[in-house]
């Protein structure tokens with residue numbers, strides 16, 4: 001049988017948090033807990049990337065990042081997966097196409113921090129992503145304005161759900177996206193690497 005995300009069933013709404021997780025930290029955990037509540041998700045799955053195509057620096061080995069992610073993200077409705085390495089992709093559009101093919105009946109929502117929305121128009125097939133899967137964006141310190149002014153936000157302004165309607169996002173037909181304000185955490189992987197708390 002083809003690889004399935006853990007505990008994911010048809011009819012569920014499942015948030016996907018793709019990331020380098022180099023290393024995973026409390027900001028990822030906080031985003032995940034907020035997304036579960038604010039978007040009314042059944043589950044969230046962290047997709048630990050083999051390597052972000054836009055980052056020149058290679059991350060720490062996947063096994064190390066997977067183990068650290070599993071150790072920090074302790075919640076009965078959250079799992080951590082190396083799906084992308086298993087199917088051999090690092091591009092989100094290809095990941096989503098593979099997930100949809102292998103999980104019929106599951107409503108996926110792609111989750112991201114506001115910094116990723118600011119760069120979304122540089123991703124491979126980004127319009128296809130917007131046209132195919134609802135997008136949940138969560139505030140990140142210093143990134144609110146760049147996210148709101150981004151090409152993706154402007155191009156898809158008509159498809160934006162106001163934050164107070166966030167519970168409708170997961171079952172909305174794409175394109176649909178929603179920006180959620182939440183109490184923010186300044187922590188980042190860059191900070192942790194610079195402090196020497198994580199070596200590749």
Ligand SMILES: Nc1ncnc2c1ncn2[C@@H]1O[C@H](COP(=O)(O)OP(=O)(O)OP(=O)(O)O)[C@@H](O)[C@H]1O
Nearest residue numbers: 019020021027031112113116140185187188189190
């Ligand atoms: N503190 C945070 N608040 C909100 N979103 C966050 C936070 N940290 C990470 N994210 C989001 O989590 C996802 C994965 O992030 P990633 O693994 O790149 O961590 P990072 O801290 O941004 O790493 P780096 O500093 O190396 O760029 C991205 O969508 C990112 O926007």
Ligand SMILES: O=C(O)c1ccc[n+]([C@@H]2O[C@H](COP(=O)([O-])O)[C@@H](O)[C@H]2O)c1
Nearest residue numbers: 018019020049052054091092093123124
């Ligand atoms: O598909 C792309 O072109 C693409 C470009 C940049 C980033 N991404 C994805 O965005 C997610 C967040 O990446 P990162 O490194 O900011 O944690 C992760 O799943 C990456 O694979 C995807």
